[in-house]
Amino acid sequence: MWFVKVFKYIIGLFRSRSKSSSSPVYADVPQAIDEQLRSQMWAVGGGKGGVGKSITTLMIGASLTRWGKKVVIVDADLGGSNLNMLTGINHPPVTLADFMQGKIDDIEKVALQTPVKDLKVICGADDILGMANPGTAQKARLFNHLKKLKADVILLDLGAGTSYTTLDFFLFAPNRIIVMSPETTSLQNAYGFAKTCLLRKLTRDFSGDNGSLELINRFNTANEDRIDTIAKLIEAFSRLGEEKKNKLSSSIKEFNTGLVINMVKENKDTKLGRSLIAVANEYLSINPEYLGFIEYDKRLDRSINKMAEFLKDSTTVMTDMGFYDLASKLVRKIYKESKKLQSGETGKQKSVEVKEKDETNQALG
Numbered sequence: 001m002w003f004v005k006v007f008k009y010i011i012g013l014f015r016s017r018s019k020s021s022s023s024p025v026y027a028d029v030p031q032a033i034d035e036q037l038r039s040q041m042w043a044v045g046g047g048k049g050g051v052g053k054s055i056t057t058l059m060i061g062a063s064l065t066r067w068g069k070k071v072v073i074v075d076a077d078l079g080g081s082n083l084n085m086l087t088g089i090n091h092p093p094v095t096l097a098d099f100m101q102g103k104i105d106d107i108e109k110v111a112l113q114t115p116v117k118d119l120k121v122i123c124g125a126d127d128i129l130g131m132a133n134p135g136t137a138q139k140a141r142l143f144n145h146l147k148k149l150k151a152d153v154i155l156l157d158l159g160a161g162t163s164y165t166t167l168d169f170f171l172f173a174p175n176r177i178i179v180m181s182p183e184t185t186s187l188q189n190a191y192g193f194a195k196t197c198l199l200r201k202l203t204r205d206f207s208g209d210n211g212s213l214e215l216i217n218r219f220n221t222a223n224e225d226r227i228d229t230i231a232k233l234i235e236a237f238s239r240l241g242e243e244k245k246n247k248l249s250s251s252i253k254e255f256n257t258g259l260v261i262n263m264v265k266e267n268k269d270t271k272l273g274r275s276l277i278a279v280a281n282e283y284l285s286i287n288p289e290y291l292g293f294i295e296y297d298k299r300l301d302r303s304i305n306k307m308a309e310f311l312k313d314s315t316t317v318m319t320d321m322g323f324y325d326l327a328s329k330l331v332r333k334i335y336k337e338s339k340k341l342q343s344g345e346t347g348k349q350k351s352v353e354v355k356e357k358d359e360t361n362q363a364l365g
């Protein structure tokens with residue numbers, strides 16, 4: 001009935017206003033954040049297809065531009081790119097393929113303006129045979145140029161699965177987000193993705209060191225002599241000497257990732273995030289950081305073919321679903337990191353971190 005619609009509309013307006021006004025936006029530390037956001041790179045991955053990696057990349061990007069940030073989103077899904085369609089660029093005049101094949105030298109020229117002000121997109125390259133598995137030299141060239149993009153934030157949208165290219169993109173970015181949906185298969189995939197990434201990292205960090213690699217490979221086998229947790233792997237490294245053991249511990253510590261749960265329909269959906277963190281803790285000795293959740297919203301599902309228009313007029317949806325809050329969390333994280341770097345870890349800062357962790361645990365239910 002018409003009055004129900006009007007009522008919902010008014011409630012919608014109220015929600016969007018109250019959410020955005022309560023968001024910890026830039027007001028308190030605008031300049032410092034401006035500095036620290038420059039060229040920050042985040043990779044968005046997660047193993048399973050269809051969990052919303054591309055949507056999350058796009059919507060976080062759009063949310064950040066509403067705060068005056070210049071953002072480039074990169075379609076790093078070399079096997080099934082779709083960011084161009086999502087941003088309304090049906091026939092991109094240039095793509096990542098042109099850069100990777102050396103037809104265009106300047107990566108800035110491959111970054112296309114989207115209909116959203118300050119949001120550019122580098123479209124994917126799946127139309128080129130063999131591009132889904134670029135060689136090491138091609139990847140290295142791409143990584144080096146991506147770092148130099150003139151943007152405040154660069155977001156890499158990764159493909160599904162655990163191809164070497166996807167893993168390398170994920171490991172290359174200094175900041176990472178795993179996206180999962182509230183299903184058991186997604187949890188398994190997200191865990192498998194984190195495990196495979198960690199193994200790839202360890203294999204690279206110990207490349208050429210056969211004694212260490214032999215032990216690392218035992219973590220990745222179904223044989224009888226398998227080592228089933230990273231904690232036991234560290235223990236097993238004792239026999240190779242203190243130095244190697246410490247190197248292994250540092251290598252594991254460097255592998256950090258954030259976690260986002262997408263398409264949440266009810267409160268208990270976020271609990272799967274807690275399960276992933278617990279399993280990753282126990283088996284991989286890593287501690288993924290829960291960054292937040294995104295609500296399932298029919299309006300987004302329906303608008304998938306006209307995202308470009310949708311993005312321009314969708315402040316309400318972005319705040320309602322949680323993308324603004326998520327983007328603000330990234331900003332605060334970057335700011336916090338920079339503070340740590342500037343002043344070293346003080347006792348006071350540590351207590352703030354513990355408090356935030358408690359809040360995260362509460363949010364996970």
Ligand SMILES: Nc1ncnc2c1ncn2[C@@H]1O[C@H](COP(=O)(O)OP(=O)(O)OP(=O)(O)O)[C@@H](O)[C@H]1O
Binds near residue numbers: 055294295
């Ligand atoms: N929060 C949400 N609410 C409603 N629909 C959503 C939400 N997030 C994603 N979707 C829908 O889910 C589908 C898959 O999203 P998306 O393409 O972002 O997934 P993906 O993880 O990038 O998939 P792939 O691995 O194939 O690249 C889309 O149709 C999208 O509209």
Ligand SMILES: [Mg+2]
Binds near residue numbers: 054082
């Ligand atoms: Mg995608």
